[in-house]
Amino acid sequence: MPSVKFKQFRQSRHSNVPTNARPATLRLITAVIMAGVLVSIGAGAWWYWKTGISGPAARGIATPDTPLDDLLGRNHRAQLQQALAQRRYGGRTWNWEDYVQWGRELVHEGRVKQPPVGPTPSVPIADTYRCLHCHNLVREDVVLTHQDPVARESLLEHNPALAGKKTGVHLTTGTTFWGLVNRERFYNGYYARYHRLKVREGNSFRPMNPESLADAIQVCCSYCSAGRFPEDWELDSILAYLWTLELRLRDLGLPADQQRQLLEQLNSGNAELQAAARKELRKHYLVASAAHAVEPPLRSEDEHGGLIPGPMAVKDIYPPSVAELEQWFAARRTNPESPSAQANKPGPQNSTPRTNLTVFGDPKRGEWLYQSACALCHGNEVHPKAGRSLAASSSAFHRYVWKGTQRDGLYMPFFTRERLSPQQASDIRAYLRSLPPPKSE
Ligand code: HEC
Numbered sequence: 001m002p003s004v005k006f007k008q009f010r011q012s013r014h015s016n017v018p019t020n021a022r023p024a025t026l027r028l029i030t031a032v033i034m035a036g037v038l039v040s041i042g043a044g045a046w047w048y049w050k051t052g053i054s055g056p057a058a059r060g061i062a063t064p065d066t067p068l069d070d071l072l073g074r075n076h077r078a079q080l081q082q083a084l085a086q087r088r089y090g091g092r093t094w095n096w097e098d099y100v101q102w103g104r105e106l107v108h109e110g111r112v113k114q115p116p117v118g119p120t121p122s123v124p125i126a127d128t129y130r131c132l133h134c135h136n137l138v139r140e141d142v143v144l145t146h147q148d149p150v151a152r153e154s155l156l157e158h159n160p161a162l163a164g165k166k167t168g169v170h171l172t173t174g175t176t177f178w179g180l181v182n183r184e185r186f187y188n189g190y191y192a193r194y195h196r197l198k199v200r201e202g203n204s205f206r207p208m209n210p211e212s213l214a215d216a217i218q219v220c221c222s223y224c225s226a227g228r229f230p231e232d233w234e235l236d237s238i239l240a241y242l243w244t245l246e247l248r249l250r251d252l253g254l255p256a257d258q259q260r261q262l263l264e265q266l267n268s269g270n271a272e273l274q275a276a277a278r279k280e281l282r283k284h285y286l287v288a289s290a291a292h293a294v295e296p297p298l299r300s301e302d303e304h305g306g307l308i309p310g311p312m313a314v315k316d317i318y319p320p321s322v323a324e325l326e327q328w329f330a331a332r333r334t335n336p337e338s339p340s341a342q343a344n345k346p347g348p349q350n351s352t353p354r355t356n357l358t359v360f361g362d363p364k365r366g367e368w369l370y371q372s373a374c375a376l377c378h379g380n381e382v383h384p385k386a387g388r389s390l391a392a393s394s395s396a397f398h399r400y401v402w403k404g405t406q407r408d409g410l411y412m413p414f415f416t417r418e419r420l421s422p423q424q425a426s427d428i429r430a431y432l433r434s435l436p437p438p439k440s441e
């Protein structure tokens, strides 16, 4: 069985124990019932032993620490655990913890020191890129339903206010892996064009299924990382590792009253109340991450223009589409929408006057924003160029930031509005312009 599709495991867990009590003596009926009860207890114990999961929501012991996957009654993690327990790699089965460890190594280093099959160490997924060049592993949005890189600044480890505290949050081009397993649709909005890309299934290829996390991982290993398709054991391992980053009820940060009420409903044993609570839960985190592309500025001015306050300031004039996008984001900041509505919306409508958006860059903010958004890849083994050389020309700067590069092999991914704001980009440009020119300039 080549690739993991959650759908294939849907609802396979509730093994109904047949209790066909035929008309017979009372003793026989009692015996059959007793046997049924014993089998049920046995199956439950097996289930618990096999997966370490007791189905808390179903059994009325949901707590703030219960994973959403259990609260929603989906049990996708348990199904994957069950499936992996059957898989054989290198002629034997492995523990869940082995998969998690390999997955961690793949995400962090791109290869595994002691893989279950193949060469030791394993062949890197990509030559240069690792998942962490483009994805965080921790919470990156203060309000989970509002993906906003400006609000994200309060969590950036380069933020001077945090004085060197390790938060693990960067302004990456891809969304965080934290809670990724809880999403239901992948490559949304602007990225929907990737749904045409092919993924591997056994020895053949087919278009990706936008609802399959395994397919999204395949796409990112091969296309985004400029690497290759993962082997089956690699895909299984990355999925297992991602399940260690799943959301729990308390992560939603609900008001205490609402959390208590939801827990009561989930623990009530009443199917209707549970369904209502589950519906409510899904409104409080991202079931699909959004992506809006930003059009680069119509023109930019630097300090030479003399029009700009301060010696190092820069000015970027964005087209009306960006002004509307900014208004739309500002409106959502005060009134967050349901995440599924967000992901499926085309974005701002052309209803407002078509005015340009003028942004002045602040070099002081730009310094730590640069450390967060660019330094992961610039000035190191990914790309040697760094500092002022990146802002030598304002049009090249904006082209790379908002459009990236499209070519085979090592390329630069672009930033969507969910990952960088026009103000942040101008601040970075102002900082880079404020540095002494490189010798070659
Ligand atoms: C060079 C940058 C880059 C690298 C390296 C990279 N990704 Fe991504 N990834 C992206 C971008 C950009 C997206 C676009 C969607 C988003 O997350 O906003 C994305 C999306 C994804 C998605 C779909 C997320 C969603 O909610 O739609 C998954 C899953 C994913 N990546 C997994 C991985 C894994 C696993 C690795 C490492 C093997 C990896 N990525 C490496 C840039 C990258």
Ligand code: HEC
Pocket: 133, 134, 173, 373, 374, 375, 376, 377, 378, 382, 383, 385, 389, 390, 391, 396, 397, 400, 401, 405, 406, 407, 410, 411, 412, 413, 428
């Ligand atoms: C995920 C890695 C990654 C991130 C993050 C990244 N870049 Fe890049 N960047 C690259 C790569 C790789 C290239 C070379 C692309 C190519 O040649 O196609 C590049 C090229 C560039 C260039 C052209 C350099 C030249 O050759 O003159 C500019 C300008 C640039 N990046 C700016 C930025 C800025 C500004 C940021 C942050 C807002 C940023 N990059 C973030 C990977 C990255």
